[in-house]
Amino acid sequence: MITGHGAAQQLQTSVQSLGIQRPLIVTDSGVVASGILELITEQLVSLNVTYEVFDQVTPEPEVEIVEICTHAFNAGHYDGVIALGGGSAMDIAKCVAVYAHYDGPLEELFGENKVDQREVPLIAMPTTAGTGSEVTNIAILSDKSQQMKKGIVSDCLLSDVAIVAPELTLSCPRSVTAASGVDALVHAVEAYLSNFATPITDALAVKAMNMIIYALPKAFANPNHLQAREDMATGSLLAGLAFGNAGVGAVHALAYPLGGRYYLAHGVTNALLLPFVMEWNKLACLKRFRGIAVAFEEPVAGLSDDAVADAVIKRMHKLCTDMAIPSGLRSFDIPESAIPELAAEAINVERLLRNNPRVLTQSDIEAIYRAAY
Secondary structure, three states: OEEOOOHHHHHHHHHHHOOOOOEEEEOEHHHHHHOHHHHHHHHHHHOOOOOEEEOEOOOOOEHHHHHHHHHHHHHOOOOEEEEEEOHHHHHHHHHHHHHOOOOOOHHHHOEEOOOOOOOOOEEEEEOOOOOOHHHOOEEEEEEOOOOEEEEEEOHHHOOOEEEEOHHHHOOOOHHHHHHHHHHHHHHHHHHHHOOOOOHHHHHHHHHHHHHHHHHHHHHHHOOOOHHHHHHHHHHHHHHHHHHHHHOOOHHHHHHHHHHHHHOOOHHHHHHHHHHHHHHHHOOOOOOHHHHHHHHHOOOOOOOOHHHHHHHHHHHHHHHHHHOOOOOOHHHHOOOHHHHHHHHHHHOOOHHHHOOOOOOOOHHHHHHHHHHOO
């Protein structure tokens, strides 16, 4: 991991150390239009490295895009992948790196530990502060044909080098800053409340929560606030390390059907659901909310554990409102009649629900969706 202001200039060293001579840069059209790409390509030119750019990544990473990008990678005889963008670019690039030399269909790689090798060097350079995908071993893809999201989980998806540079996030649109920033906070909160939390992941999650809760409003209000951008980049990285080990829970499990069926941005759905899932979970982990309150620096001296939890949830609602996150599922024209079907899909996301501190039934999930409606 290479972090901090100016870290983007370390790409040259990383390319050389990995022996990459012909990289494919995986990004999206928005990053290209922002001018960020030039910060990357000028370093490659200085090394006399031949590169090409794949900029067809969509806002929500899709199975079809992985297949198209992998075909381009193999046809061009590239020897490395540089991911430049938000979580979508990260996830597409990670999948291409493991799928490029795989003989079977992509479908065979979905699930946990179905990938056992990766021959392609991978460098990740996030342009948003939110997903933490640059340091996690998971990629989530949308399967439009089945209207659902699928995950590939394997340590082979971990990048060789993660370059987390705040200067790469300066051009991030305000709406993306908000959604991805709250998404990072969701990662930290869910990791902290996870059944598989440890003292190490707790330390990462608490610091991430503390940095994000203060830096995000500043980055949202003043997109050129470099210190806020750096704190968000670092906070997102810490949150990624926390949930990459402790896992995330019901917020993500309930968000997947919304993204798969209605193509809603992952960060927005997580942000929308978080306070309502926290309200449901507090019965199972009430005292843990005091740790979140400490991270938020909430004045809770003398309050009962229940009151502390309520204060934390209230703070989350306020943050989402301040970040202009839509206040309910109805804001996206999702019919209330769809809730039973959404719950039926969410209950099958067992990989995430097993991390959740409270065991949820399908009717419980329906109740959370209705509260968030």
